Amino acid sequence: MNGVRIAAVSYDSQAVLKEFAAKFGIGYPLLSDHDSGVIRRFGIFNFNIAPGLRAYGVPHPVNYLVAPDGMVTRKYYVPNYQHRVTASAVVLREFGAVSEDAAQVTLRNGALTVEIGLSSAKAFAGQEISLYAKFSLEPKWHVYGAPVPNTYTSTSITFDDPKIISQSVTLPEARLMEIPVLGETLPVYEGTFQGQGSLLLKFPLDAGRIMLAGRLRFQLCSDTVCEAPEAVAFELPLTIEPFMMPTK
Amino acid sequence: MAYDVPEDLAEKAAIMKEFGRRRAAGEPVPAELYARHVNATNDRYTTGPEPGARIPDFVLPDQNGALRSLPDLTGSNGLLLVFHRSAEW
Numbered sequence: 001m002n003g004v005r006i007a008a009v010s011y012d013s014q015a016v017l018k019e020f021a022a023k024f025g026i027g028y029p030l031l032s033d034h035d036s037g038v039i040r041r042f043g044i045f046n047f048n049i050a051p052g053l054r055a056y057g058v059p060h061p062v063n064y065l066v067a068p069d070g071m072v073t074r075k076y077y078v079p080n081y082q083h084r085v086t087a088s089a090v091v092l093r094e095f096g097a098v099s100e101d102a103a104q105v106t107l108r109n110g111a112l113t114v115e116i117g118l119s120s121a122k123a124f125a126g127q128e129i130s131l132y133a134k135f136s137l138e139p140k141w142h143v144y145g146a147p148v149p150n151t152y153t154s155t156s157i158t159f160d161d162p163k164i165i166s167q168s169v170t171l172p173e174a175r176l177m178e179i180p181v182l183g184e185t186l187p188v189y190e191g192t193f194q195g196q197g198s199l200l201l202k203f204p205l206d207a208g209r210i211m212l213a214g215r216l217r218f219q220l221c222s223d224t225v226c227e228a229p230e231a232v233a234f235e236l237p238l239t240i241e242p243f244m245m246p247t248k
Numbered sequence: 249m250a251y252d253v254p255e256d257l258a259e260k261a262a263i264m265k266e267f268g269r270r271r272a273a274g275e276p277v278p279a280e281l282y283a284r285h286v287n288a289t290n291d292r293y294t295t296g297p298e299p300g301a302r303i304p305d306f307v308l309p310d311q312n313g314a315l316r317s318l319p320d321l322t323g324s325n326g327l328l329l330v331f332h333r334s335a336e337w
Contacts, residue, residue, distance in 0.1 A: 003325030007316070009308065012335045017311040020335035029316055030335065031308040041304040042296040044331060047252045048288055050261040054268075058333045060293045066329055068322045070302045077295050 004065070009033050011057045103236045110227065111141035112220055116157065118212075122239045126203030129238070131169060133157055133195040133216075143218045145174025145187035153219035153229035155189065157197065161213045163205060169197030181224060207242035211235040252292075260288040303329070 007029040010017070017030040031038075036057040039045050044059040065074040104117030112135065119130035135155075137143065146154040157169045172195070174187035199212070212235065219229040254260065267285040270277050297303050307317045321327050 003323045004328055005321060005323035005326075006328045006330065007310075007321045008330040008332060010332055010335055014309050014311060014313055017335055021311040026311075029310040029321060031310055031316060033308055038304070038306045038308060039331065041306070042331070044294055044296045046289070048254060048257070048260050048291050049264065050257050053261060053264060055264070055333065059331045060290070060295065061333060062295045062331050064297070064303060064329045064331075066303055066318070066322070066327045068318075068324070068326055070305075070318055072297050072299045072301055072303060073326065075295060075297075075299055077293070 007031055009038060009059075011036050011039065011059075103238060105234045105236060107216055107232050107234060109218075109230060109232065110220060111138040111222075112136070112143065112218065114216060116214070116216070116234060116236065118236055118238060121237075122241050123201060124241050125201055125205035128198050128200045131157075131197040131199055133169070133171075133197070134192070135189065135194065136192045137190055137220075139191075141220055141222050142177065142188040142190045143220055145171065145189060148186055149184075152186065152226075153217060154187075155218045157195065157214060157216050159199060159212060159214040163202050163210060163212065164199045165202045166200035167197065169195060171195040179221075179223070182226075201240075205240045207240050209237055209239050211237055254291065260291070263288050 005028065009031045011033055012020070012030075013034050014032040017032055020026065021030055033039050036045060036059070039057070039059040042059070042062075044062055046055075046058050046060050049055045049058065061077065063076040064072050065076075067073050101121040102118050103121060104115055107114045107116065114136075115132075115134040117132055119132070123129050135143070144152050144154045146156075148154050155171060159167050171189070172193055174189055176185055177188045177190075178185045179188075214234050214236065216232045216234060217229065220227045263281070263284050267277060267281055269275075270281070303318070305317065307315050310316050318327065321329075
């Protein structure tokens with residue numbers, strides 16, 4: 001994974017973490033900060049939670065990308081805990097790696113092939129997950145960036161799915177290309193390129209397998225001909241993990 | 249580090265208890281209660297060391313009981329250190 005490893009810290013006891021690691025097949029270290037001493041020294045102890053409550057001692061959730069010498073290089077946090085960035089989404093954004101069992105779909109349409117996938121196979125309701133889209137075009141064919149005149153269709157991936165309450169999918173900067181046969185200079189994509197996005201899942205969601213419904217829109221043109229714009233529907237599976245609240 | 253107990257700790261506790269009670273009982277949670285619970289939990293959210301600063305040294309046991317610290321946890325390009333609420337809930 002590009003030389004970066006993961007470790008997670010919580011206030012759980014070592015026994016709880018051992019059971020959790022076995023149950024979910026977690027291979028990376030789960031560190032037991034049972035008296036919240038390290039949480040306090042990081043300055044992230046959550047003082048809003050009174051002693052006596054089950055959650056007393058938890059931190060404000062934060063993820064740090066730390067260099068081998070201990071220096072923080074990046075920090076990730078979202079103040080609403082229902083919208084926490086998943087660790088796998090961080091890995092995708094920073095390192096371009098995805099978990100092996102994450103969902104992906106490959107769409108092929110003539111000169112264009114697109115692989116669209118999620119950063120992980122599982123998520124909790126209310127979390128943000130990452131998406132990647134790898135585009136590959138045969139030589140002499142292009143698709144459009146934005147903005148383009150309304151006679152052309154720019155390239156986009158959108159999710160019209162009520163389970164996604166917020167979305168943002170971005171493509172790299174397109175190249176301005178003069179297209180003599182059309183008499184226009186337009187932003188285009190050629191060859192291979194990759195887009196990335198983030199999807200915020202609704203809360204609550206029932207646990208279990210869901211399908212996220214999306215649509216890929218594009219228009220393929222060569223130097224001599226334009227095809228009709230396309231809107232290709234696709235689905236990506238995701239397993240929503242049960243959200244368990246403290247019972248006392 | 250200064251102990252920073254909020255003045256409205258008791259009120260926050262009441263909100264959190266009511267939220268937890270309804271969830272555990274399978275009762276619907278009114279949007280307003282949910283919002284108050286989230287706001288109570290995230291009040292004065294602190295995030296710890298900034299980019300460029302060093303994290304504190306630490307030694308903690310992992311799930312197998314081995315004591316771990318940054319030098320043995322880090323990869324060649326670094327460590328993603330995740331602080332989350334609980335593995336149990």
